[in-house]
Amino acid sequence: MNKGLFTVLENKRIAESVWRLELEGDTAAIKRPGQFVNIELEGFYLRRPLSVCDWEEGRLTLIYKTVGRGTEALSGVEAGRRLDLLTGLGNGYELEPSGARPLLIGGGAGIPPLYGLAKRLLWQGKAPLAILGFNRKRELILAEAFRALGAETIIATADGSAGLKGLATDAVSCAGVYSYVYACGPEPMLKAVYDKTEGSGQFSFEERMGCGFGACMGCSCKTKYGAKRICREGPVLEKEEIIW
Amino acid sequence: MVDLSVELSGIALDNPVIPASGAFGYGYEFAEWYDINILGSIALKGTTREPRFGNDTPRIAECACGLLNSVGLQNPGIEAVLGQELAKLKRVYSKPVIANISGFSVEEYRYCCALADRTEGIGIIEVNISCPNVHDGGMSFGTKPESAYEVTKAVREVCGKPVYMKLSPNVADICEIAAACREGGADGLSLINTLMGMRLDLKTKKPVLANKTGGLSGPAVFPVALRMVWQVYEAVRLPIIGMGGVSSAEDVVEMMLAGATAVQVGAANLKNPYACKEIIERLPKVMEKYGIDSLKGIIGGAH
Numbered sequence: 266m267n268k269g270l271f272t273v274l275e276n277k278r279i280a281e282s283v284w285r286l287e288l289e290g291d292t293a294a295i296k297r298p299g300q301f302v303n304i305e306l307e308g309f310y311l312r313r314p315l316s317v318c319d320w321e322e323g324r325l326t327l328i329y330k331t332v333g334r335g336t337e338a339l340s341g342v343e344a345g346r347r348l349d350l351l352t353g354l355g356n357g358y359e360l361e362p363s364g365a366r367p368l369l370i371g372g373g374a375g376i377p378p379l380y381g382l383a384k385r386l387l388w389q390g391k392a393p394l395a396i397l398g399f400n401r402k403r404e405l406i407l408a409e410a411f412r413a414l415g416a417e418t419i420i421a422t423a424d425g426s427a428g429l430k431g432l433a434t435d436a437v438s439c440a441g442v443y444s445y446v447y448a449c450g451p452e453p454m455l456k457a458v459y460d461k462t463e464g465s466g467q468f469s470f471e472e473r474m475g476c477g478f479g480a481c482m483g484c485s486c487k488t489k490y491g492a493k494r495i496c497r498e499g500p501v502l503e504k505e506e507i508i509w
Numbered sequence: 510m511v512d513l514s515v516e517l518s519g520i521a522l523d524n525p526v527i528p529a530s531g532a533f534g535y536g537y538e539f540a541e542w543y544d545i546n547i548l549g550s551i552a553l554k555g556t557t558r559e560p561r562f563g564n565d566t567p568r569i570a571e572c573a574c575g576l577l578n579s580v581g582l583q584n585p586g587i588e589a590v591l592g593q594e595l596a597k598l599k600r601v602y603s604k605p606v607i608a609n610i611s612g613f614s615v616e617e618y619r620y621c622c623a624l625a626d627r628t629e630g631i632g633i634i635e636v637n638i639s640c641p642n643v644h645d646g647g648m649s650f651g652t653k654p655e656s657a658y659e660v661t662k663a664v665r666e667v668c669g670k671p672v673y674m675k676l677s678p679n680v681a682d683i684c685e686i687a688a689a690c691r692e693g694g695a696d697g698l699s700l701i702n703t704l705m706g707m708r709l710d711l712k713t714k715k716p717v718l719a720n721k722t723g724g725l726s727g728p729a730v731f732p733v734a735l736r737m738v739w740q741v742y743e744a745v746r747l748p749i750i751g752m753g754g755v756s757s758a759e760d761v762v763e764m765m766l767a768g769a770t771a772v773q774v775g776a777a778n779l780k781n782p783y784a785c786k787e788i789i790e791r792l793p794k795v796m797e798k799y800g801i802d803s804l805k806g807i808i809g810g811a812h
Contacts, residue, residue, distance in 0.1 A: 266541055268542075268782065305780070310780065473566065480779055481532060482534075482563065482580050483568050
């Protein structure tokens with residue numbers, strides 16, 4: 266974990282209510298895809314936790330949806346401004362158990378951390394298959410980016426305006442044989458993925474947080490191995506430990 | 510050289526800054542951010558006899574200048590706290606710490622405080638009769654003088670270590686409760702716990718918190734806390750640990766001038782993990798600025 270100032274390089278709308286924030290700063294504390302950062306915003310007492318989409322030395326990419334006053338204020342932050350971030354928070358995805366052809370399944374604002382994961386799985390010579398679910402075409406994000414990485418990518422939209430018509434989970438039947446499951450998205454989607462996929466996997470959850478680093482126990486959830494803090498022992502839980 | 514040291518019921522503290530219960534995990538989590546041995550002491554997370562998960566989520570909501578929490582005393586139970594959790598803290602922190610005990614019956618308070626009293630490394634026992642987030646316990650003991658007296662007396666009988674009663678601001682007259690605690694044999698008082706509040710979500714048109722209400726903390730409550738420390742200092746001559754929205758070295762000095770012997774920092778740690786460290790490092794500069802040589806010398810100085 267680290268606390269530091271990042272400079273905004275670009276903050277740009279990339280789809281309906283979705284923004285990409287490019288930052289420059291010390292990313293050394295970020296160890297795994299699926300971890301998150303917590304951003305201080307002027308005028309708000311609590312920080313805003315956002316999952317990491319991708320990172321490299323000195324450079325951080327976040328993709329976020331404007332869902333409330335905090336993220337709306339963030340979307341107004343202009344290039345050149347400096348933001349105070351806590352980085353390297355949460356456990357993130359473990360790449361080790363992925364097998365040769367892991368299934369990455371994401372819904373809407375849950376897709377960004379799967380991009381960083383897909384990239385690193387490909388670096389390890391794995392062949393991830395991504396299923397990306399959206400409500401409609403104008404909310405599409407990262408579809409081309411997943412393909413550009415070289416990941417096999419299936420798009421599903423609820424209204425059929427792009428890719429397959431239906432939910433991300435409806436596309437699982439088109440996935441063929443997969444070795445493992447990585448999921449991120451709204452909780453009803455995660456539950457459907459849990460029910461409709463075979464074998465083991467890792468699921469990333471979200472919860473309203475106080476601190477983001479384990480101090481307040483605000484975001485706890487029950488698991489088969491006892492209470493876990495989404496911000497510290499999570500946000501990624503093993504499929505086998507999840508209690509719905 | 511300015512003198513930051515204070516003394517709480519015979520326990521010497523290098524400085525008056527103590528992270529508050531519930532806002533600092535079990536302490537060792539913060540050793541990943543800085544060397545926590547600079548802290549005056551540490552108040553452990555609120556502890557009950559049995560393990561508790563606490564309330565359903567969401568249990569955090571935000572407001573201007575603060576937050577609401579309805580965690581509801583999540584903890585692994587007194588044995589695990591004084592066992593595993595304290596052991597982990599002792600590896601990274603060498604000073605006496607403050608146990609924070611809650612209960613749902615007088616007997617439970619007595620049982621847990623007796624255990625804490627026998628545990629090496631616990632310097633002070635802070636008895637929480639003011640948690641707004643649990644039903645049939647917590648705050649219900651701290652809102653009536655009779656039950657506050659009853660818990661204090663029961664705990665006093667089984668404790669040789671200093672007993673500090675942590676009081677609720679959600680009362681008509683906090684001095685009356687403080688006086689009852691003194692009658693029961695309290696060595697000192699911790700004030701204040703959070704103020705009960707709520708927020709609604711305009712999308713769902715329902716409360717944000719699953720528990721509906723929660724405890725307000727952060728800078729928003731500082732003036733309320735300061736006023737209560739002031740009043741209780743005048744009414745009941747017992748040492749006070751002042752808390753409620755303390756976020757800066759200036760706030761620490763203000764709280765001590767109002768009558769606090771030491772100060773706890775809660776919500777500020779959640780926004781900035783370095784909050785206590787920055788306050789301690791800035792205290793000498795603030796003391797110099799206001800011509801203060803010794804913090805001990807300013808306790809209650811505003812009266």
